[in-house]
Amino acid sequence: MDLKAVRAFVAIADAGQFQKAAVDLSLTQQAVSKRIAALEKDLGVRLLVRTPRGAELTIDGQVLLPHARALLQAEERAVAAVRPGERALRVDVLGRRAATAGLVRDFHRAHPEIPLDVVTLFDADTAVTAVRDGAVDATFRAVTMPGRRLPDGIEAVPVLDEPLRLCVGPDHEFARAASVTPAQLAGQRIWMPGNAPGTEWSAYYDELAETFGPSIDTIGPNFGVEALLDTIAGSPTLATFLSERTPLVWPADHDLRLVPVCDPTPVYPHSLLWRTDNPHPGLAALRTHLLATRPRLTEGEVWKPAWATVTS
Amino acid sequence: MDLKAVRAFVAIADAGQFQKAAVDLSLTQQAVSKRIAALEKDLGVRLLVRTPRGAELTIDGQVLLPHARALLQAEERAVAAVRPGERALRVDVLGRRAATAGLVRDFHRAHPEIPLDVVTLFDADTAVTAVRDGAVDATFRAVTMPGRRLPDGIEAVPVLDEPLRLCVGPDHEFARAASVTPAQLAGQRIWMPGNAPGTEWSAYYDELAETFGPSIDTIGPNFGVEALLDTIAGSPTLATFLSERTPLVWPADHDLRLVPVCDPTPVYPHSLLWRTDNPHPGLAALRTHLLATRPRLTEGEVWKPAWATVTS
DNA sequence: TAGGGGCAACAACCTGCAGTTGTTGTTCAG
DNA sequence: CTGAACAACAACTGCAGGTTGTTGCCCCTA
Numbered sequence: 001m002d003l004k005a006v007r008a009f010v011a012i013a014d015a016g017q018f019q020k021a022a023v024d025l026s027l028t029q030q031a032v033s034k035r036i037a038a039l040e041k042d043l044g045v046r047l048l049v050r051t052p053r054g055a056e057l058t059i060d061g062q063v064l065l066p067h068a069r070a071l072l073q074a075e076e077r078a079v080a081a082v083r084p085g086e087r088a089l090r091v092d093v094l095g096r097r098a099a100t101a102g103l104v105r106d107f108h109r110a111h112p113e114i115p116l117d118v119v120t121l122f123d124a125d126t127a128v129t130a131v132r133d134g135a136v137d138a139t140f141r142a143v144t145m146p147g148r149r150l151p152d153g154i155e156a157v158p159v160l161d162e163p164l165r166l167c168v169g170p171d172h173e174f175a176r177a178a179s180v181t182p183a184q185l186a187g188q189r190i191w192m193p194g195n196a197p198g199t200e201w202s203a204y205y206d207e208l209a210e211t212f213g214p215s216i217d218t219i220g221p222n223f224g225v226e227a228l229l230d231t232i233a234g235s236p237t238l239a240t241f242l243s244e245r246t247p248l249v250w251p252a253d254h255d256l257r258l259v260p261v262c263d264p265t266p267v268y269p270h271s272l273l274w275r276t277d278n279p280h281p282g283l284a285a286l287r288t289h290l291l292a293t294r295p296r297l298t299e300g301e302v303w304k305p306a307w308a309t310v311t312s
Numbered sequence: 313m314d315l316k317a318v319r320a321f322v323a324i325a326d327a328g329q330f331q332k333a334a335v336d337l338s339l340t341q342q343a344v345s346k347r348i349a350a351l352e353k354d355l356g357v358r359l360l361v362r363t364p365r366g367a368e369l370t371i372d373g374q375v376l377l378p379h380a381r382a383l384l385q386a387e388e389r390a391v392a393a394v395r396p397g398e399r400a401l402r403v404d405v406l407g408r409r410a411a412t413a414g415l416v417r418d419f420h421r422a423h424p425e426i427p428l429d430v431v432t433l434f435d436a437d438t439a440v441t442a443v444r445d446g447a448v449d450a451t452f453r454a455v456t457m458p459g460r461r462l463p464d465g466i467e468a469v470p471v472l473d474e475p476l477r478l479c480v481g482p483d484h485e486f487a488r489a490a491s492v493t494p495a496q497l498a499g500q501r502i503w504m505p506g507n508a509p510g511t512e513w514s515a516y517y518d519e520l521a522e523t524f525g526p527s528i529d530t531i532g533p534n535f536g537v538e539a540l541l542d543t544i545a546g547s548p549t550l551a552t553f554l555s556e557r558t559p560l561v562w563p564a565d566h567d568l569r570l571v572p573v574c575d576p577t578p579v580y581p582h583s584l585l586w587r588t589d590n591p592h593p594g595l596a597a598l599r600t601h602l603l604a605t606r607p608r609l610t611e612g613e614v615w616k617p618a619w620a621t622v623t624s
Numbered sequence: 625t626a627g628g629g630g631c632a633a634c635a636a637c638c639t640g641c642a643g644t645t646g647t648t649g650t651t652c653a654g
Numbered sequence: 655c656t657g658a659a660c661a662a663c664a665a666c667t668g669c670a671g672g673t674t675g676t677t678g679c680c681c682c683t684a
Contacts, residue, residue, distance in 0.1 A: 001315060003313060004642095017659095019659080019660065019661085028644065028645085029661070029662095030645085031642070031644080033661065034643080037662090038641095038642095043391065044396065047394075051660085051661090052650060052651040053659080055661085059402070067393050070386050074386040075313050078313065078383050079313060082356075082375055082376050083355075084356065084357070117378075119371055135371045329630095329631070330631075331630080331632080341631080341632070342672085342674085343671070345634095346670095346671070349633090350670090362633080363632090364631060365631070366630095
């Protein structure tokens, strides 16, 4: 299917005749005629009945018309999404399964009128660079990276401290525990696949392991969260960290437990980063929304990596 | 924007490299490379970063990808809508403002899983022919047309008797009447634009005028229902017929009245027509839904044209 | 460190299609 | 009966989109 032909079809449906449609499209009548002939041959149905006074839609034409308009609209949206200037608000999230993706979803529900594009960049470094260059308008990250400082003109505000939960199967040693302490995790095997080295997730878990002693496998093949939970559910020794905010379709036949971790509670500190002089109107709305809906900090003592402390 | 290029882009995003995408598309790597180059030039942004081990999405590429998929999906739906066989259920309604359009909307709400296309054909004759030829699966019409009989193999069942309401402005003689009788309408001027001669609407109002004596203008330019209501609201003599089921955005500043017509109540008899041997699964669902939600007949005496009486 | 493999871009060529101009055939209004 | 309006048909042309052949880059391995 050729979009130029579709555009010609819609133009004729609007104009009622080939001639006028051709003028609208800055083409000759013959060119329009050919486009329609090609489209009709493509689809195998007649779309227009040619009369001496113009053209009328056949039944198939009537049926196609709204779909054709939708198609052109989809094209327009696609082009607009990457058009420099006046494009949709672009937000980078750590991962589509992470809690920040939920925050963005909430924002979209609250402000459906603001066009939104969500991307996932490789690591905080890439994300900060992208924000600085204006390639994305905002990013949810744990600031700052170890040994790094934010570039000038980039602002950050903490929006969510995400407490970790230990996810274990029914035969695990902690399956019936009301809670565990990080100290109890020393020597445990915790599996966190899908965290590429160099990302701040990986750095976070590395520091957590170094501080409290569990062995955390942040590498290894990532076959998706379903496969991960499958493995956890069947193992008496393996565990993983999950957030209670992680939007999951919990498999009904897996008897998994989410055990809180306390004294201190390891939290993953999400902040919103943006460029101070970014004039995008959606950005201000996003900041306002996030601050308004920001939950209270976790009660009790929390732990986060030293490098992740936000000054604000 | 060229759909072939978009398809190449999505193929690369899925495959991770030009080479494999080219194989998937049954093209050479060079052709795919050219398509992407053209697309990038078109959009004015770089979509892919070429690496020695394949290609990765840029930020713009990440943003475009879901839009590109949506675009291809819209194309697929458009093609499917006119593909002979296994296409969506096609229903013809008298007009998108008429009550039958509301019935179809209700059906779609009740069965969103059944793909539906709505068309509006010129008159009952065209509609019945279309049903006979299989071009549409069902039509809502007033059967039978004067002097016509339904072709063999076409079945009809009455689904709605739509009572007419007289719509008048605040200065009209009947503006404060609780109801009027058709006999009272003798000599009144009633304006029903947009009913082309030869359609059953027109035939209906002609017979109504002949039976009870009002003068009904079924011709004249149709500037849309808003313009009609505008005129009615300002005139002390003009009136029009509306159905209370007509889905309208009632203009707040127009003090229009809908006066019931009784003794007898003129009703517009909508029936569903379909081809007995049409195997479309959605058709059975539509019939079932309509019969289940069919309202009781209007109370009191009703009037309808002799030719519109349904034998069932 | 050299060599081979894998990948994408570049170059040259070729086919065909999309556009143009010119013309015909049909219908309708005056 | 004639002219105007409209769409289809015919012939020509240029370039877009494909092909094959080749280069250049990077990475892995011996």
